[in-house]
Amino acid sequence: MNKVYKTILSASAAMIVAGVSMVPANVFAWGDSANGRSTYTLEQVNAGALGDTITFNSITNGKIGDERNFVGARVKNSNAKTWNADTIAVKDGETYTIRLYVHNNSPKGTAGVAENVSASFSLPTTIAKEHSVIGYLNSSNATPNRIWDEVKLTSSDTFFLEYVEGSAKYTNVKMGTVAISDNVVTTGATLGYESLDGKVPGCYEYDGQVTIDVKVHATSKTSKLSKTVRIKGTKDWKESVNAKVGDEVEYQIEYKNLADEQVNNVMIRDILPTNMEYVKGSTMLYNSNYQNGVKVVEDTVTTNGINIGSYAARGNAYVRFTAKVVNKNLACGSNQLVNWASATVNSSVYKDDASVMVNRNDAACPAKIVETGATEVAGAALGAGAVTTALGYFIASRKKLM
16 A cells, blocks of 8 residues: 655755656766666655656655755764765864665555665775765665765865774664664665565655764875785785685785884774784784884784884885684675774874675575775884884885785
């Protein structure tokens, strides 16, 4: 049985011209796999304009206004009742919640169920004064089957975004707020109504929202940080490698001082994803004093971080350690385990990432997977002034550091 939508009156709704419209996908920040989807008013949907068609976020005078603007942001835990759907100015050190609204526009309720519904976010990994966070919504039987929208985060200073691991949530009236996979920022996370089974009926009583948190880190270009990875026992360093549960990988973090003066007490820290486990005693430091490497005394590179000392202009260093792929909560199918490294220098933070791709397809998985689209902690040998040399710097290519 069809469910009648209540008309939502607004200034914008009164200006909508009668009749279904087609809007080119690239005119605004939103888009879709049909390169321009049909849009509707509540009145048109109530009059039967959708028929048996299942579509998402295509009502122009809906609960959130124009539903094509379905990705927004605001300061985490703020009292704001609205979301910045286009642009939000951000501050260093602040955490922001990104929202993706989910509404199957079919008025048929449980007779108009969208299948295999999933969401994902594309988060930028670069350093800039403006970043676009893009949210994607997918359904195998919706028309179109993939839609997207973006919100822009801006600042007068350059910055990067850090995803807050474990922050992904889905909220609706049936389940309340439930945790969803961190894969929502990589390969995607499955949504649902009664459970996270990919099924979302039509009408407002079944709508929901996906939220994630991101933290803003201001930066400058007086230092450089690079992160790479390789399967242990191989030679080539890469941005991403394929691995399986039980494999060990080596991570390499390169720090370089681009400033014209010495910097002191450089802190290196690495944030391992849930399904990567640090191998104790594996951290090594390479620099001008230790060109063949020295073992770091404390195993704190993935917790509080390590102090790798002081570096003259153009000075550099490499930090390496080993981690093992484990299965704590791997999803069936493809998992992208993103590993972030950071360097803190004179209160500025620099960051880069590398990925390990793990395909889980064990006996507990279905036969067919649906693809959806500054405490000083280093040892005494690594004291604050240990690596400043008269020559001023140490450079070694990744190929030389075998």
